[in-house]
Amino acid sequence: MKITTNKLVRYSLQAINYTVFMALVWYFSAAPSIRILADDQAAITIAFAHAGDLRELCRKLSSEEIAELAANMRRTEDCPRERSPVLIEASLGEEIIYDVSLDPPGLFEDGGVDVYFSKRIPAGKHRFEIKMDDSVREQGFNHSFIREFDVMPGRIILVSFDSESGFSAK
Amino acid sequence: MLVNPVKRAYLALESWFNLSFGTEWNPLYHLGTLSFFLFWVILVSGIYLFIPFQGSLSGAYQSVEYMTHEQWYVAGVMRSLHRYASDAVVVTVLLHMFKEFASGRYRGFRWFSWVTGVPTLWLIITLGITGYWLVWDELAQYVAIGSARLMDAMPLLSGAMTRNFVAGQMTDRFFILIEFLHLLGQPLILFFLLWIHVKRLSGVSINPPRGLAGGTFIALLALSLAKPAVSHGPADLASMPFTLNIDWFYLNVYPLLDYWTEGQTWVLTTSVTFLLMIMPWLPPAKSSPIAVVDLDNCNGCGLCFNDCPFDAITVQARTDGARFEHEVVVDPGLCGACGICAGSCPASNPFRSSKSTLKTGIDMPQLSVDELRTRTTQAVMEMSGATKILIFGCEHGLDTGLFDDAGTRSIRLICSGMLPPTLVEFALKKGADGVLVSGCRHNDCYFRFGNQWTRLRFSGERNPILRARADRARIRVQGAAETDKGDIQRSLEKFREELGRLNQADKSADAEKDEKVADENYH
Numbered sequence: 001m002k003i004t005t006n007k008l009v010r011y012s013l014q015a016i017n018y019t020v021f022m023a024l025v026w027y028f029s030a031a032p033s034i035r036i037l038a039d040d041q042a043a044i045t046i047a048f049a050h051a052g053d054l055r056e057l058c059r060k061l062s063s064e065e066i067a068e069l070a071a072n073m074r075r076t077e078d079c080p081r082e083r084s085p086v087l088i089e090a091s092l093g094e095e096i097i098y099d100v101s102l103d104p105p106g107l108f109e110d111g112g113v114d115v116y117f118s119k120r121i122p123a124g125k126h127r128f129e130i131k132m133d134d135s136v137r138e139q140g141f142n143h144s145f146i147r148e149f150d151v152m153p154g155r156i157i158l159v160s161f162d163s164e165s166g167f168s169a170k
Numbered sequence: 171m172l173v174n175p176v177k178r179a180y181l182a183l184e185s186w187f188n189l190s191f192g193t194e195w196n197p198l199y200h201l202g203t204l205s206f207f208l209f210w211v212i213l214v215s216g217i218y219l220f221i222p223f224q225g226s227l228s229g230a231y232q233s234v235e236y237m238t239h240e241q242w243y244v245a246g247v248m249r250s251l252h253r254y255a256s257d258a259v260v261v262t263v264l265l266h267m268f269k270e271f272a273s274g275r276y277r278g279f280r281w282f283s284w285v286t287g288v289p290t291l292w293l294i295i296t297l298g299i300t301g302y303w304l305v306w307d308e309l310a311q312y313v314a315i316g317s318a319r320l321m322d323a324m325p326l327l328s329g330a331m332t333r334n335f336v337a338g339q340m341t342d343r344f345f346i347l348i349e350f351l352h353l354l355g356q357p358l359i360l361f362f363l364l365w366i367h368v369k370r371l372s373g374v375s376i377n378p379p380r381g382l383a384g385g386t387f388i389a390l391l392a393l394s395l396a397k398p399a400v401s402h403g404p405a406d407l408a409s410m411p412f413t414l415n416i417d418w419f420y421l422n423v424y425p426l427l428d429y430w431t432e433g434q435t436w437v438l439t440t441s442v443t444f445l446l447m448i449m450p451w452l453p454p455a456k457s458s459p460i461a462v463v464d465l466d467n468c469n470g471c472g473l474c475f476n477d478c479p480f481d482a483i484t485v486q487a488r489t490d491g492a493r494f495e496h497e498v499v500v501d502p503g504l505c506g507a508c509g510i511c512a513g514s515c516p517a518s519n520p521f522r523s524s525k526s527t528l529k530t531g532i533d534m535p536q537l538s539v540d541e542l543r544t545r546t547t548q549a550v551m552e553m554s555g556a557t558k559i560l561i562f563g564c565e566h567g568l569d570t571g572l573f574d575d576a577g578t579r580s581i582r583l584i585c586s587g588m589l590p591p592t593l594v595e596f597a598l599k600k601g602a603d604g605v606l607v608s609g610c611r612h613n614d615c616y617f618r619f620g621n622q623w624t625r626l627r628f629s630g631e632r633n634p635i636l637r638a639r640a641d642r643a644r645i646r647v648q649g650a651a652e653t654d655k656g657d658i659q660r661s662l663e664k665f666r667e668e669l670g671r672l673n674q675a676d677k678s679a680d681a682e683k684d685e686k687v688a689d690e691n692y693h
Contacts, residue, residue, distance in 0.1 A: 013190035018389035021261075022254070026397050029257045030415035034425050036312065037412045047336040116322070116332040154409050158336050170408075 051112035052084035053135035201266035250394030281450035298420035323432030458507035468531035470496030474511035479618035508617035509588030549579035566616035587620025591636035
């Protein structure tokens, strides 16, 4: 196949265009890079799911109250479903880094709350404290946790909560 | 003529590509089909990658690393093709969108294609995002957490998703869900949306010219070999990366989360989406009268049905009792008011009803074929130069009125496709020495096919054809955008010179003929 000079020029121009296009595609497919953490930074993440305490305890129904109920709906106790809001306060050294009040979700305010908080912190030694109030029937914070840790740059300290074992950090 | 600087820059790029690729392969004229081609590359490479890919938290990264480094010559190249074709498609889709916007091709009857294009773009972006998850490297971790934060900011989800991305919480089940979305759910929805997007168009092509497809593929392959796509380090939910090389085509929203709340980011993205969606109805509103069928002059031949670029015409059984089998009907919601149908109607013949109003089978109320004939006659009569050139321009290309002088007159059509070929013949017969038809740039008709049909009609390849008796040497077809005044000016001068020579030759031939007749009479 004979390639004329005209075609040769045209193909050369096309090659230039394709090169420019592909250079753009290549560059923006991975650049410019973004800085996620500084060299001396780490992060702390608080993440857990927890249902606040019931607002009210179960109450025994009187015989009159039971009699007023439909025959197939009779029960001996009334147990309100509403749960307490969950208040959390976390501090790093003297600084309060997380202070939140989470209302229970759901139509009957009976759901558990999902907690997620993440913050960049300087790497190194820190005193961390977290307190949680999950019951309107008790005064003040009824769960607390204090930990001193030495975090390496780039690492994430994960703080979680379990109803049975309480707070933990790793 | 004032041309928006952005449009001027775009037209300059288009001209440069016309020089490099020719009008047939100009990528800016094939942005839609080029996007389809890139989808095919993505699909085929994706199917190949799916075979060695391990869809689990523990296996995903290792399998991608194996493909990238151990089997770089096939799977690695496929991965790079998959990545770079995905990036390129964002460019072609955005350019496609920009082009339609800059040329006003998103209003009126075109609202449907514009509005369906917006979710299509977002789906492409989210498809890319889920693709980045599957590598399960540090970038995937960043994308996963950012996406989860955005999802959690929506009502009902309330923080449940982000908790998946802390050490020890992530499960294969969630990963497989993302895999299912990327491999099946999103692509199926995308193909459905693309089908909807082009549904109102006729003669839809999804394949770019072979030369353009081949060149694009070779370029992608060369890039894949020269700069293979690579992963970051493996995802580790107990640590954070210091820097990330993010793909700005797909992941540009995530860095915003470092400065804005999730809610603000949603406000921005939903506002942009809302604005894009309502754009076809934003002022200034423009509406043009649509094509009108005159059954008394329509024989139901269906030429207008064949030529309509927007599927606005249907052929149905005759309803008026006339002897013809069919009639045509115009759908007002689909009609683009381009007038291409009037140009295709065999009844749009100016040699008919010369003493009375020319009535045709389908016509445009704002510029009827009869009015065109009147203007043609008038324009030819007004010219006084040695060579008279009549220009048929189009409202969406260069303003051909700029060339009006003693020997030149211009008539602007709604679209060059509304020009009945017999009207050119009529103009020549009335005394024009030459006719120049200047619609939009070749292969870039505002109404999709107007200038293409004109060329085919003139070359005798599409009905109604320009009859053989019309002197082709006196007819020129050259598309022009608003910035192409110089090109048309030069062509016009050259055409005028050629016509001058033709006139001279005709005069000599006539003189010779007269001399011969005189000689014969003498003897």
